[in-house]
Amino acid sequence: MIKVLIVDDDFMVAKVHAGFIQRTPGFAVVGVAHTGAQAVLETQRLQPDLVLLDIHLPDVNGLDLMHQLRDVAPELDVLVISAAREVETVRKALRGGIVHYLIKPFSQTDLQERLEHYRNTYQSLDSSKDVAEQSDVNRVFGLERADRPLPKGCSAETLQVVEKALRSGGGDVSAAELAVQVGTSRVSARRYLEYLNDEGLVDVTLKYGVGRPERRYAWKAG
Template identity: 40%
Template sequence: MSKQFIQVMIIEDDETAAKIYEKFTQKVEGFQVVATTSSGKQALELFNVFTPDLILLDVFLPDMKGTDLLWEIRKKFRGVDVIMITAANDVDTVREAIRGGAFSYLMKPIMLDKFLETLEQYKEARTKLFSLKTVQQDDVNSFFGIKNREEPILGEDKTGTLPKGIDKHTLKKIRQQMKETAVSTNADELAKIIGASHSTVRRYLEYLVSNNELEVEIMYGTIGRPERRYRRK
């Protein structure tokens, strides 16, 4: 099966800026710039033959304001995502971009690191939305750019020390993997994913059960001991 790219349309009347966005977007794995246009009218004409996954949209276009074009796109193509790239720093424009459902708003002059980071964040959010069947509040927070508050860990003392045999980095890794796992898993399956031993993973899973973060499902087979499978509550 061929690789599925995120297809991008760039709407920018500054030819130099458009070429820069195209060059660096192509450098990010999984993205493919399919079309570039310099006006709102041309963009709407292109939509008759091609619907992108993502638009990089300037606000100051020669024939219309980018936020007005955003609403025109929303009327017919709700499945298209938009990242605004603009010199506009007035509150009204930012407010319209938020109301129009823009994924992000990058202000010129664009910092390359921020540009690439935003594309990676978009790709991660898109991948997660297509792979998950249900979401937790932390997932929703990440989609809306809300930073998740660190939950206190049961078993820590006042200095933040974890119980003996529980390392905070390994714990974070296992927590994250369980958050991304939609179905139940056992210690062997999780150990293969994170590259740890069965006994280590089992210890951390049981610790999370004791913290009331996971629940255990006992599976009875015909041979051997019952299997313990873990899942988020």
């Protein structure tokens, strides 16, 4: 579960954002702060994974506060939620290492999309693996195969599930076996596997037996 601290000086806005987050699977609101000083104390006490940070706070600029928060929680990620639209403010936030910048007002869907992107990208770069693949880095920087469309009927979200299954499996699989693992049809699994083969990300071997040889796929090492 990803622990979220909300930092916003408006009590009602913070309550609305908390409701959005609680309706997003995999996230839990662990605290709310309405001033910069309170945010530092709560960050030190709760050690959240992610802070939803407003810029206009009564006692400090949110972008300056960001550095104070990371002093007490070095691994903290920050998602800015603000009405501030100045280009220089956005630039400063990006230089500060935020995961996203969401301009108020926004809908529940807008926030959920950013949270899901965070969960599927930044949170996937954890201690479960020591070396990042180029595809991992591409996801973080929003470059995930933007130059080549997925096959018809395929989605980027399911592709990530397929890649994770292949990387963690430690061996080769057939399309039928993968379909059972990820909960899709054999035909659909085959489309994803062949797409990854075309991208040069998997090795394909043929298993001979009775009838037609079976194609087996394994995540390419290195």
